[in-house]
Amino acid sequence: MGKISNEELLSKIDAQFPGQLTSTGEPxxxxxxxxxxxxxxxxxxxxKNDPVLQFIYLTDITAIHYPETEKPIGVIYHLHSLVNNVRVRIKVFLADGDTHIPTATTLWNGANWMERETYDLFGVIFDGHPDLRRILNVDDMTAFPMRREYPLEDPNRVDKKDYFFGR
Structure with missing residues (x-):
């Protein structure tokens, strides 16, 4: 259990940034x-800089892809306050044709590799990143492997035909 509850943390953030949070939850x-x-x-x-909260540890930057939604690409930030032993997740959703977001490398040096991985797998462009290039895939690859832009099953498979199952 942390020194700061989720309700107290939410009230502090909402007081500092009124109207800038569009959705909250505690899954x-x-x-x-x-x-x-x-x-x-x-x-x-x-x-990061608040003297009471001290979210100085960037645990992860990643993304998600929900292809059926209006803003299918979501960039997810996980932060941890080691002093207060509390974590927070912040999501930013982007439209498919406009996947630009500011870089967090100005705050954490470790964000460099996390943002490069997110760019490589999801195609999110971090504006202001010092070296945004592919890190896991080949440089001339045009697709982003973690996006759900492919059919779930191969339509040419013959062992999945209905008549094999009595339908």
Missing amino acids: FGLLTLETGREHIIDILTWL
Whole structure:
């Protein structure tokens, strides 16, 4: 149990950034916030530099892809306050044709590799990143492997025909 509850943390963030959080929740006890790309760096900077909260540890930056939604690409930030033993997840959703978001390398040096991985697998472009290039896949690859932009099954498979199952 941390020194700061999720309710107290949410009230502090909401007081500092009124109207900038579009959605909140606590799945599995982890405070989850949603904001826009224009506010993300301000929120991350405040969480890191606030003398009480001290979210100095960037656990992860990753992304998700929900192809059926209006804004299918989501960039996810996980932060940890080692002093208060509390974690927070911040999500920013982006439209498919506009996957630009400001870089967090100005706050954490470790964000460099996390952002490169997210770019390589999901195609999210981190504006201001010092060296945004592929890290896991070949340089001339045009697709992003973690996006759900492929059919779930091979339509040419013959062992999946209905008549094999009495249908």
